[in-house]
Amino acid sequence: MVIQWFPGHMTKARRLLAENVALVDLVLELRDARVPVSGANPLINELIGKKPRLVVFTKEDLADPRMTQAHLDHFRALGTTAVALDVRDRRKVRKLLAEIRVAASTLVPTDRKTGSALRAARLLVAGIPNVGKSTLINTFSDRSATKTGALPGVTRAKQWIRLADGVELLDTPGLLWPRIDDEEVAFRLAVTGSIGEGGFVNTELAASLLTYLYGAYPELLRERYGIVPHAGLDGYALLTEVAGRRGLLVQKGEPDHERAANVVLSEFRQGKMGRITLDRDLDHA
Ligand SMILES: Nc1nc2c(ncn2[C@@H]2O[C@H](COP(=O)(O)OP(=O)(O)O)[C@@H](O)[C@H]2O)c(=O)[nH]1
Numbered sequence: 297m298v299i300q301w302f303p304g305h306m307t308k309a310r311r312l313l314a315e316n317v318a319l320v321d322l323v324l325e326l327r328d329a330r331v332p333v334s335g336a337n338p339l340i341n342e343l344i345g346k347k348p349r350l351v352v353f354t355k356e357d358l359a360d361p362r363m364t365q366a367h368l369d370h371f372r373a374l375g376t377t378a379v380a381l382d383v384r385d386r387r388k389v390r391k392l393l394a395e396i397r398v399a400a401s402t403l404v405p406t407d408r409k410t411g412s413a414l415r416a417a418r419l420l421v422a423g424i425p426n427v428g429k430s431t432l433i434n435t436f437s438d439r440s441a442t443k444t445g446a447l448p449g450v451t452r453a454k455q456w457i458r459l460a461d462g463v464e465l466l467d468t469p470g471l472l473w474p475r476i477d478d479e480e481v482a483f484r485l486a487v488t489g490s491i492g493e494g495g496f497v498n499t500e501l502a503a504s505l506l507t508y509l510y511g512a513y514p515e516l517l518r519e520r521y522g523i524v525p526h527a528g529l530d531g532y533a534l535l536t537e538v539a540g541r542r543g544l545l546v547q548k549g550e551p552d553h554e555r556a557a558n559v560v561l562s563e564f565r566q567g568k569m570g571r572i573t574l575d576r577d578l579d580h581a
């Protein structure tokens with residue numbers, strides 16, 4: 297499957313992120329829980345340098361809980377702090393904030409005599425497009441947050457949001473680009489919506505998704521589209537089954553693959569098929 301994708305402004309995004317990272321004590325690196333490996337940016341280590349990092353798997357509600365746990369365990373075994381949540385969920389985001397406060401308290405300079413923090417800890421949210429950066433920042437700000445305005449001595453126009461006592465968030469999300477050197481990775485990121493429309497053919501993408509689901513989550517395809525496994529079912533035949541099931545036909549009773557593809561992709565993205573993870577290997581970047 298060919299995915300044509302040309303990241304715009306990659307250099308600019310990279311420079312902006314590097315600039316913003318220099319201002320903070322902690323980076324929240326967001327990864328979509330459905331693609332925690334494919335959705336990683338290979339430059340992140342270089343970009344954030346030695347800054348402490350907290351990895352946040354977003355869209356936990358859409359991902360396969362068993363796989364999410366396996367990925368979290370893998371990270372923790374490597375010594376990286378990682379958590380998974382639905383970042384639209386205020387209660388869970390509040391819990392995350394409590395963890396951030398603990399982590400942040402050790403990161404700021406303290407008064408040598410009294411040991412008290414000399415300033416608030418600052419953090420930023422980074423991740424590839426569509427991972428949930430704006431959503432998390434919004435959920436954070438809905439609760440008790442106040443904009444603190446530009447800090448003196450810090451580049452004009454940067455807005456800081458006070459999240460809690462001693463914690464401030466840069467309201468500009470750091471944009472990262474996914475790695476797409478690998479066709480399989482590009483496929484997964486197109487499915488989850490991190491690579492915009494126009495970079496691929498919907499029917500091909502949906503056929504590839506169905507093929508994956510047929511192998512990894514056959515019971516979900518059966519539940520949703522009544523697809524019963526049998527020999528010779530491949531991508532387009534699966535699309536034909538969906539079209540038949542939903543009565544999506546063009547003239548002469550031919551299956552309408554175009555509409556079936558749109559149904560498959562949008563139902564996947566809305567989580568209607570069930571909780572699904574696309575990255576099943578634990579080969580973390
Ligand atoms: N189900 C679910 N949807 C989410 C979650 N986080 C973000 N979204 C949705 O994903 C889409 C992209 O989120 P957005 O915050 O704009 O991503 P950004 O490009 O990283 O800023 C939006 O439709 C959000 O509602 C989550 O944790 N769970």
Ligand SMILES: [Mg+2]
Binds near residue numbers: 429430431469
């Ligand atoms: Mg955004």
